[in-house]
Amino acid sequence: MFKTKINPKRIITVGGTLFCAWGIGYLMQSNAQQAAPSTSELSAPPVEVDPLVRNEGAPLKLTDITLTSAILPPTMSLPGPAFFPDAPIVRAKANPDRPINVLPEEEVAPTFACKTTLTAEPRAAAMVALTVDAPCFAGARFTLHHNGMMFTDVTDENGRRNLTVPALTEEAVYMVTFSPDDGAIARVSVGTLEYYDRVVVQWAGQSGLQIHAFEFDADYESAGHVWADDTRELSVAARGQGGFIARYGAPGIENPYMAEVYTFPSGTSRRQGEVRLSLEAEVTTANCGHDIEAQSIQLGQNGRLQVRDLMLAMPDCSAEGDFLVLKNVLNDLKIASN
Structure with missing residues (x-):
């Protein structure tokens, strides 16, 4: 079975048509009763006729049904587009003493310095005082290299370590490494090494x-x-x-x-x-x-x-x-x- 969506306007129109048909049938019945002979002349009682049914029980066919819709009167029209006023638009300034097209300077966000440094100073007996400063490597393992000599040590809770180490060359180069990507180098002259x-x-x-x-x-x-x-x-x-x-x-x-x-x-x-x-x-x-x-x-x-x-x-x-x-x-x- 197919279901059909019923239009409310169609229901109103059809109902009105049926009501008119029922009214016409009622008037015809009244006229017929006036023109008919009196009950004494007739032997059969009157028959009530359904205004929506023709003789012999055939359904009444509805014709000339007109669908209606809302139509605006000729004098009524939809509103047109709105227009801005003719007065020029004035740009507002948040600070009258400062042009609006000048942006404020960006403040630099504070950063935590993680640079690893190594300093070297000569000492007596051809020794060198080294200071390892690695703020991001507190309590971390590192390796110190110098002219083939190498050893492993650990920084303190602040990422620092002070060492006094020997020099093996007069122009001594020391390198400290925490990882392949992080380390530092220091150079120092040790003039007493020859002794x-x-x-x-x-x-x-x-x-x-x-x-x-x-x-x-x-x-x-x-x-x-x-x-x-x-x-x-x-x-x-x-x-x-x-x-x-x-x-x-x-x-x-x-x-x-x-x-x-x-x-x-x-x-x-x-x-x-x-x-x-x-x-x-x-x-x-x-x-x-x-x-x-x-x-x-x-x-x-x-x-x-x-x-x-x-x-x-x-x-x-x-x-x-x-x-x-x-x-x-x-x-x-x-x-x-x-």
């Missing part, structure tokens, strides 16, 4: 390596034996009285680069003779049964650096607590009288 001999041994991890220096026929644990348990102060070398040892790196972090440096004032020494150098490794739980890779860098009074790669096969763990002594790995120092 010192210097030996560097460096490695990764917990190798147990130690430099032992025996100055002027000294023996173990005597006054002239310089090593990790008796490193001496920098001032001893600055006065020409003997050498000292400094260790670099942060052993508490994972797989750090470590370095140990022995410095002797060959050019200002008050004594003459020989300084014997040896490299020793204590057998520990961390290194027993393993191969240790290391490197030595030795600086003589001629200013030339001698670099040597080292491979040490450590004994098994049954020898824990013993020392592996490596002779002839480092060159002994010949000290002339000054």
Whole structure:
């Protein structure tokens, strides 16, 4: 079955037509009753006729139905477009003393400086004072590089670290790196380097390596034996009285680069003779049964650096607590009288 949408206007028009047809039928019936004979002359009672039905019960056909719509009178018309007044438009100014076409200056938003810097200043005994300043790397791991020497350290809670490190060249260049994309470089002249001999041994991890220096026929644990348990102060070398040892790196972090440096004032020494150098490794739980890779860098009074790669096969763990002594790995120092 199809459904047809009925137009309200059509319903009103058709209803009106049906009402008119019903009225016409009523009038015709009244006229017929007036013209008809009286009831006494007729034997059949009158029949009521449905005004909407023709004789014989056929439906009444509706014709000439006209649909209507709202039509505006000829005198009425739709409103036309509105026009602005003829008076010119005046541009308003928020500030009469300042032209509106001049924009205010943009204020620079505050930023947090994250630049990493490294400063270097020369110190006694051909040493250099370094200051690492990295505000964005508080408590962070970094690596310091200088002419082949390298070690790992950590900044404090403010991203700073102060170090006193050896120079290996008179025109010394130092570089600190936190990542491949972040670091800093510092340069400094160290004119006193020619008066010192210097030996560097460096490695990764917990190798147990130690430099032992025996100055002027000294023996173990005597006054002239310089090593990790008796490193001496920098001032001893600055006065020409003997050498000292400094260790670099942060052993508490994972797989750090470590370095140990022995410095002797060959050019200002008050004594003459020989300084014997040896490299020793204590057998520990961390290194027993393993191969240790290391490197030595030795600086003589001629200013030339001698670099040597080292491979040490450590004994098994049954020898824990013993020392592996490596002779002839480092060159002994010949000290002339000054």
